[in-house]
Amino acid sequence: NAGVTQTPKFQVLKTGQSMTLQCAQDMNHNSMYWYRQDPGMGLRLIYYSASEGTTDKGEVPNGYNVSRLNKREFSLRLESAAPSQTSVYFCASSETATNEKLFFGSGTQLSVL
């Protein structure tokens, strides 16, 4: 049972480059989330999708875009990467937006030089 799968696991970008982080869940969950984790900051919500066809900004959305491609997949795009976006990114899903029990992927370590 795969749960939440994120790709890639590691990525190094140069400032100004773009990339897309992919996330897929196989639990038939309605809601999906993108978080970033920085030292001393805990997990901060970037964007979320409460249900297929909807997306909304979280706490730190600047510099990112998202696409809820279908019920399974939720991607995060950095159009022009900046060093401040160096972080560990986690995708998560939950049965519904009101269910706080989240299931996380294993994370993407992103470095922007």
Next chain:
Amino acid sequence: DQQVKQNSPSLSVQEGRISILNCDYTNSMFDYFLWYKKYPAEGPTFLISISSIKDKNEDGRFTVFLNKSAKHLSLHIVPSQPGDSAVYFCAASTIQGAQKLVFGQGTRLTINP
């Protein structure tokens, strides 16, 4: 403004003893609290939760206590085992659910043999 704070970045406990991890919050609208556990190179996993209508919830070796008047919750692990070594995040939400989930900075627990 850090609404959920874990003031101890790290904690070291001897195997078999009790581990107590603490978490403070400032938002009186929080009504649901969770603890997540994270191993290196993995995503966080849900551990235990408590609703604001309760002051204690137990699940095996794990107990969460909530003191609403002090805006404080704690996670007790008894007895502590080496496999409990991980980073623990507390999180809090309002009635709006997962899209408004706020995480603390995390506490790294090390269980020494």
